[in-house]
Amino acid sequence: MPFxxxxxxxxxEIRRFFIEKDRGILLICMGISLFFWxxxxxxxxxxxxxxxRFQFSFPESKTIHPLPPKDLSVEIQGKGWExxxxxxxxxxxxxxxxxxxxxxxxxxxxxxxxxxxxxxSSNTINITGFNSDxxxxxxxxxxxxxxxxxxxxxxxxxxxxxxQGFKTATPDSVLVSGPExxxxxxxxxxxxxxxxxxxxxxKVFQVNVLSPEPEISMDPEVVEIDIPxxxxxxxxxxxxxxxxxxxxxxxxxxxxKVLVSCVIGLxxxxxxxxxxxxxxxxxxxxALSGSKTTVPIQLTQYPVFARxxxxxxxxxxxxxxxxxxxxxxxxxxxxx
Numbered sequence: 001m002p003f004x005x006x007x008x009x010x011x012x013e014i015r016r017f018f019i020e021k022d023r024g025i026l027l028i029c030m031g032i033s034l035f036f037w038x039x040x041x042x043x044x045x046x047x048x049x050x051x052x053r054f055q056f057s058f059p060e061s062k063t064i065h066p067l068p069p070k071d072l073s074v075e076i077q078g079k080g081w082e083x084x085x086x087x088x089x090x091x092x093x094x095x096x097x098x099x100x101x102x103x104x105x106x107x108x109x110x111x112x113x114x115x116x117x118x119x120x121s122s123n124t125i126n127i128t129g130f131n132s133d134x135x136x137x138x139x140x141x142x143x144x145x146x147x148x149x150x151x152x153x154x155x156x157x158x159x160x161x162x163x164q165g166f167k168t169a170t171p172d173s174v175l176v177s178g179p180e181x182x183x184x185x186x187x188x189x190x191x192x193x194x195x196x197x198x199x200x201x202x203k204v205f206q207v208n209v210l211s212p213e214p215e216i217s218m219d220p221e222v223v224e225i226d227i228p229x230x231x232x233x234x235x236x237x238x239x240x241x242x243x244x245x246x247x248x249x250x251x252x253x254x255x256x257k258v259l260v261s262c263v264i265g266l267x268x269x270x271x272x273x274x275x276x277x278x279x280x281x282x283x284x285x286x287a288l289s290g291s292k293t294t295v296p297i298q299l300t301q302y303p304v305f306a307r308x309x310x311x312x313x314x315x316x317x318x319x320x321x322x323x324x325x326x327x328x329x330x331x332x333x334x335x336x
Contacts, residue, residue, distance in 0.1 A: 047077045047128060051092035052112070056137070058099040063142040065179040065215045068107070072132050074116065078125040085121045093119050099139055108134035143184075144177040149209060149223055150190045157229065158200035162307060164230040164265050169223045174209055178216035186212060194225060202228045230265045232307065237274035241297065241316060245284030252319040253281070258297060262306040276303045281316050293317055 054068040074093070076086070095115045099105060109130055116127065149169045157163070169191070176183060191207045205225045209218050238257040258279050264272050278301030286295050294315045302309050 044080055045077060046080055046083055047075055048083050048087070049073050049075050050086070053092050053094045054107075055094055055096045056099050056105075057096070058102075058139060061142055062099075062139050063179050063215065064099065064137045064139055065182065065213070066135070066137070067214045068137070069132065069135060072130065074112065074130050075128045076120075076125055077128045078122065082122045082125055086125070089121070099137075102139055104139060105137045106134065107137065138179075140179040140181060142177060143180045144175055145183060145186075146173045146175050147186055148173045148188050150188050151194070151207075151225055152190050152192065153194040153196070153225075153227075155194070155196045155199060155227065158198045160231055160233070161200045161229055162232045162263070162265070164202070164228040164267065165305075167228075168226045170226065171220070171223060174221075174223070175219045176212075176216055177219075178213065182213050182216060189218065191223065191225065196227070199227065199229055202226070202230075230267055232263045232265050233269065234261060235264050235269070235272055236261045237277065239274045239277045239279050239311075242278065242280045244280050244282040247283065247320055250320070251283075254317050254319075255313065258311050258313065260299075260309065260311045262302070262309040264306055268303075268305050272303065272306065276306070277301060277309075279311060281318075283318070293319070 050073060052072045052074055056064060056068075058064065076083070078086070093116060095112070097105070097115070105111075111134070112130060113127055117123075149172055151167050151169055153167065155163075174189060176186060176189060189212065190210050192210060194205060194207055196203075203226075205227070206222050207225050208222055209220075211218060237260050239260050240257050241253065241255065243251070243253065260274070260277050260279070262272075277299070280298050280300050281295045282298070283295060294317050296315050297311065297313070299309065299311060
């Protein structure tokens with residue numbers, strides 16, 4: 001290797017050595033500066049907020065109401081390094097309290113301060129406030145009873161499709177448990193709102209049962225709702241008109257048969273006849289000697305599985321034929 005190249009290489013190595021040495025010194029200085037900066041910052045006072053969780057112990061035959069709020073929090077103040085230690089404990093403080101010999105408990109800021117002071121890592125941490133003025137808990141007997149389930153729904157069907165029979169919940173009742181004063185008021189429980197559109201076939205859905213109060217539990221919490229659906233069609237019949245309280249005299253009434261129409265499911269189509277319907281006029285409610293010659297027609301019987309039952313006409317006209325005797329011969333007089 002020529003002398004000039006060797007000399008250049010030596011000079012380059014010397015320069016690199018001093019540059020790397022200066023960089024190391026710079027990094028050491030920066031580290032020392034950062035350390036003292038952290039000491040200063042961590043020695044300053046800060047505030048932070050932490051959630052409060054409650055754990056109350058009481059006999060199994062008892063329960064509390066209302067439940068403690070889930071959004072209660074405390075604001076604490078302390079040195080930076082103290083708050084770092086507190087943050088390592090988690091995002092909340094858990095307050096445990098024995099209610100075995102209590103009838104009620106007032107949870108106010110004084111109570112919370114007494115409970116929290118033993119949870120802090122340093123006695124120099126201060127409580128600067130709470131986001132609530134507190135609440136009151138009552139200890140009460142816990143009871144259970146079975147209640148029927150009421151289905152809440154908002155259903156629309158596809159054209160020519162309707163509900164077949166009834167909606168059912170399985171099970172049709174649930175066991176509710178909670179404070180005696182709350183359970184005694186209940187006569188039923190409801191499901192979440194079941195919303196369906198353009199339904200054209202039978203379906204089974206799993207739906208949650210709504211708890212009337214947060215402190216009330218239910219078993220089970222979910223029921224199956226069966227929505228039976230089928231296609232419907234229209235049927236028409238001429239049904240004979242029946243007369244209630246007819247007069248002693250002869251009677252003529254028009255019409256003798258009434259046209260009845262209804263919407264019926266295909267599963268019941270062959271079962272439906274005119275005998276399933278009963279149409280009546282009650283002449284006992286009409287003044288036969290008066291000028292009125294019409295009487296309203298009433299639908300008094302129809303099958304429960306028929307929908308949108310209608311009939312025409314809505315009234316009938318009647319004629320009474322009175323029979324008198326003259327010289328032993330009957331004389332007919334038409335009253336109308």
